[in-house]
Amino acid sequence: xxGRVLVVNCGSSSLKYxxxxxxxxxxxxxxxxxxxxxxxxxxTHSRAGAEPAVVEQPLPDHAGAxxxxxxxxxxxxxxxxxxxxTAVAHRVVHGGDxxxxxxxxxxxxxxxxxxxxxxxxxxxxVNAVGIEVARRAFPGxxxxxVFDTAFHATLPPHAHTYAVPPQWARDHGVxxxxxxGTSHAYVSRAAAELLDRPPAETNTVVLHLGNGASAxxxxxxxxxxxxxxMTPLEGLVMGTRSGDLDPAVVAHLHRxxxxxxxxxxxALNSSSGMLALAGTNDLREVHRxxxxxxxxxxLALDVFCHRVRKYxxxxxxxxxxxDAIAFTGxxxxxxxxxxxxxxxxxxxLGIRLDEQRNAVRAPGGRRVSADDSPVAVxxxxxxxxxEMARQTVALLAG
Numbered sequence: 001x002x003g004r005v006l007v008v009n010c011g012s013s014s015l016k017y018x019x020x021x022x023x024x025x026x027x028x029x030x031x032x033x034x035x036x037x038x039x040x041x042x043x044t045h046s047r048a049g050a051e052p053a054v055v056e057q058p059l060p061d062h063a064g065a066x067x068x069x070x071x072x073x074x075x076x077x078x079x080x081x082x083x084x085x086t087a088v089a090h091r092v093v094h095g096g097d098x099x100x101x102x103x104x105x106x107x108x109x110x111x112x113x114x115x116x117x118x119x120x121x122x123x124x125x126v127n128a129v130g131i132e133v134a135r136r137a138f139p140g141x142x143x144x145x146v147f148d149t150a151f152h153a154t155l156p157p158h159a160h161t162y163a164v165p166p167q168w169a170r171d172h173g174v175x176x177x178x179x180x181g182t183s184h185a186y187v188s189r190a191a192a193e194l195l196d197r198p199p200a201e202t203n204t205v206v207l208h209l210g211n212g213a214s215a216x217x218x219x220x221x222x223x224x225x226x227x228x229x230m231t232p233l234e235g236l237v238m239g240t241r242s243g244d245l246d247p248a249v250v251a252h253l254h255r256x257x258x259x260x261x262x263x264x265x266x267a268l269n270s271s272s273g274m275l276a277l278a279g280t281n282d283l284r285e286v287h288r289x290x291x292x293x294x295x296x297x298x299l300a301l302d303v304f305c306h307r308v309r310k311y312x313x314x315x316x317x318x319x320x321x322x323d324a325i326a327f328t329g330x331x332x333x334x335x336x337x338x339x340x341x342x343x344x345x346x347x348x349l350g351i352r353l354d355e356q357r358n359a360v361r362a363p364g365g366r367r368v369s370a371d372d373s374p375v376a377v378x379x380x381x382x383x384x385x386x387e388m389a390r391q392t393v394a395l396l397a398g
Contacts, residue, residue, distance in 0.1 A: 030045075194367065205324070236307050
């Protein structure tokens, strides 16, 4: 597959972008607009082989952020007018049950993305804004939406169905969707390549561990189970999200503390997880505090790794035969302590880590399990932007 794709990823107060040469498997330029909508914004633009350019300027909204990014291409290069752009790819968080694959964007797709904001109120509206701004900036190019939920559209009914009144699912979309799908798709395929096996014959547990964290069971290239649910709140402990929780907690806190459902929801998403347990959602700081004897930080790490280990065991059962466990994301790729503690005690299940290999910090994908481990343990750096660009080029090529 060949083509150059501008990948746009709008967050609630940020805009990330990357110019990807799919054929060369290379990023030509990339950048991040921060503090969008705040009085003082910042844009960092990097070009391959050059020092990053940092500009402090007001970024009143996502339209202004994208305009600043396009300006950075003209000032710091490479010029998009001469880049031979094939398309623009857009990350959309929630596709509901309407979108199970990337789609070429038209007015109906934009309308659907906005309608699905009931399932992702913090993300889909700004995703739609980014699409609208980019379509005005590049009216002659095809624009493609790539959905976080799409890879998990293969979840079987027994995995995506909640045991709740059926009209909730029918009328309000209450079911499990899963997220981080672009990362899980890329990593599961890359893991198969590291094992020199066809993806269609490889079963992998993917652990995407970062400020947001999720696990998936991928059988023959298809997601058959994943930890996030109707929203990204379910599953593993995360930076500021609680992960799995008894749903009765919401009613309990309303009764005994007078908290509204909205207040509890906000707390579970923004002030829970590692932040609540350790006082910080930065795992590097957690390790520093543990070294200083901080018992709360030690408990936080125990809880985090216990939840990962519990999901690994569950997904080994779901897959039946597992060829690899692949760690990715900022924590999964860079924290050997988390990898070791998350897999501790699973030797009887065929998972044997090589602690020396695991301790080595090195770029690229690599094996960190013992040679005689029946289940390979891999570190696989994710590349969601490359995956989005590849899916875009594949869609346009038919």
